[in-house]
Amino acid sequence: MIKIAVDGMGGDFAPEPIVKGTLAALEKFDNIEITIFGDQEKMGPFLKKHDRLTVVHTPDYLEMGEKDPIKQYRTNKELSMFKALKALKDKEVDAVVSAGPTQALVVGGHFIVRRMPLMKRVAIAPIIPSYDKRGRILLDSGANVDLRPEHLRDFAVYASVVAKTVLKRENPTVALLNIGTEEGKGRELDVETFKLLKADPEINFYGNLEPKEIFTTEADVLLSDGFTANMVMKAMEGTAKGLGMVLKREIKSSFISKIGALLMKKSLKNFKRSLDASEIGGALLMGLDGVVIKAHGSSNDFAFFNGIRQAKEMVEADVINKVSEALEKKEVEEK
CATH class of the missing domain: 3.40.718.10 (Isopropylmalate Dehydrogenase)
Known part of the structure; x- marks a missing residue:
């Protein structure tokens, strides 16, 4: 079973399209489990019970216009995006999907997930x-x-x-x-x-x-x-x-x-x-030691669904391990 963490509060129109896209992905793919981090009260009107969906109440989240994501990370690691990334770091999930601020996701990726050893x-x-x-x-x-x-x-x-x-x-x-x-x-x-x-x-x-x-x-x-x-x-x-x-x-x-x-x-x-x-999905943050997908900030539910599909496919293809092998081979050749 592929486990995916979703930042339920990231995006211009969150949480509605994020929750709806998450539920659509659960209905479409029977080999994924999703943990969604976000304000349960705000997500509540759009949530439905599902045996492969876990909701983690996280009332704090990043605004889309955030100017100083490094300061936010240093002062509040309980933000929904950062908690989703922490779940990836701790190997509780296999991938993260967020439509939150791009630079915040890059910052969180660097500080929490970390880069692959050879990237x-x-x-x-x-x-x-x-x-x-x-x-x-x-x-x-x-x-x-x-x-x-x-x-x-x-x-x-x-x-x-x-x-x-x-x-x-x-x-x-x-x-x-x-x-x-x-x-x-x-x-x-x-x-x-x-x-x-x-x-x-x-x-x-x-x-x-x-x-x-x-x-x-x-x-x-x-x-x-x-x-x-x-x-x-x-x-x-x-x-x-x-x-x-x-x-x-x-x-x-x-x-x-x-x-x-x-x-x-x-x-x-x-x-x-x-x-x-939106027909294709989001953007992969290449170089992190785990699969992190940045969905577009203005994603509708279909676009976010495709971001989750993309994360699933990356995990299924074992991309991180295959890239590690390719980089290790190159390092050996160069020596």
Whole structure:
């Protein structure tokens, strides 16, 4: 049985979508048990009894606009997010899912769960939509602004394991986000990382990838520092939202357009789903010594359900142990 801890109070609209997504996951998957940490009084209207659900009353929780998560951790370790992470640290659960503040989850992950022994940094790695509907791993999407080439190489190793074991890519490819496809393009970080990835026999290196190809590329892992990848991710989200607004405006522009929209209702629904990250799940905090999934702060119950599904799949694939083995092998080879 896979045991998952849920931060019941994390998210812009918590606790309703969190509780509903949790209950939906319990109904869908019969091999999971969930412990939800949160204010029982606030969660109560949405809770239902379930033999695989445990509720831990935790009245204190982080606000989504929290500016100083380190101070919060030092002064109150009884917050719902931190208690869920502590359960992972103590091996009471196999994974944690939270839609709470991203930096607080990164801070809690560092201080409570800790990094894997051979990982020097932690990356935020969402699975983003793609044209072929299979998704792509984008990292680091915001945990680190300053990285060294060896950090990015470690991220590439980790993400390749996830792509192979969870996304079922037979020989996953890693692309380096850059301003051009030619070798030698970009900052010193990009040039040195390119050399490191190209020379690594354990990494199937695609080469440089321009951001304009993100939605259509065949590469499975899209790699860059936290500033660049975060900008890319937010640009994708904004573009998807803008396209939806333009499409809606044009449909309303005339009677014939409205009739056409009715005839294309199924196609328009599929179009929306193709650009919707909630169809895939949350972001994995790669580098921690345990599975931690960051669901989007504005997650609805379906998006949070997918975050739990994603955590389940990570545990089933034994990702943490397989990454440890890959990093240990690389360390031995380098010595």
